[in-house]
Amino acid sequence: MPFRSVSSLHMRTASNPNNITERGARLFGVSEEQFSNWRWQMKNQLTSAQDAERILQLSVSEKEAFVALKDIFEAGATPYYVALMDLQNEFDPVRLQALPRLEETQDRIGVADPLQEVGNSPVKEVVHVYEDRVAFCVAQLCPVYCRYCFRKRRDEEVGLHFNPRIIDQGVDYIASNKNIRDVLITGGDPLIAQDRTLENLLARLRAIPHVEILRIGTRVPVTLPYRITEELADMLSQFHPLWINTHFNCPEELTPEASAAIDTLLSRGIPVGNQSVLLAGVNDSHERLKKLVEGLVRIRVRPYYLYQAQTVEGTAHLRVPIEKGLDLIRSLRGNTTGFAIPQYVLDTPTGKIPLSPNYILGRENDNVVLVDLKQKRWREENPLSDYVTSHHLPNFLNQDL
């Protein structure tokens, strides 16, 4: 299926320096039509140092890591995603997400399943943490294996990808549990399947009367935008209300091709949100994070969550202190569009905890004392009442500021 853009705003033109299709076709020595075929992309995933070295100049760390990590968490990236990379710089933010590094062997605290998803799954691959919604992990394959993936444990299991028995059990579980009104289809990347396979799954979930909304978590707009064909979008639009959350992490990923894929989804009335992971060297500066979220709202993607990276094995070199994450969120507030600012969260086995900068200092008699965006005290008149005594704030004692 050749790639087609529906937006005149984001046309692929030979003069566009950000055109990845043209650059990629040249790098990989194929036609642009071939390069923009998603099946060709999946068949030609780079998985070894030998594959990668044909295109990129690998560092010693990367080269050795391909071998050292082969049986722990195998690498894989689409030619498209590789074409976003700086070919010389091993610390390029796209490379850091997709290519293995020897630092992965040096994480002292990372664990296999930090969210205890296995224990939280009443039937295999249905993670049921919140009463009213589940994450249903139907897929195992991805266009790109993100090095910080919190589900890398699944890499070793055989036959998880759209396994009919697992899907039957999961659908039955959801159908028999009337509290579930929201099903998040995830993986792996659930859009790595045939349209027909997806359609069948969506139809079965949509037929359950208590399932109100369907959601898909997918990184294909970022890692394989050619997968978002007109036919796929038409098929998905039969199952409204259907929401998609995708996963852009850095400004380099905001290409004309990604933008066209988003446009195709939006044109079918599918709202698209974004979940990023805070990653060292990828998006952990004010400038880069601001550029990312502003780029997202320009292509009409709403920043939803910014995740604190899980303490998953092999990721210490990518994790960022929570204090720095809080400072980054504080640095956006007041400095960009309000709805461009994602909620910073820490996911835990019992659910997501918001990580929010604190602007409330406490109560001073009939006032609540806050710190404003200029770092000044703000006293808001908010008289004591019956309600306040039982939901009280700490006393604000620092009177001299």
Ligand SMILES: *Cc1c(COP(=O)(O)O)cnc(C)c1O
């Ligand atoms: C994140 C998550 C959800 C969805 O959470 P929202 O905050 O509603 O987006 C549902 N179930 C599980 C297990 C999750 O991890």
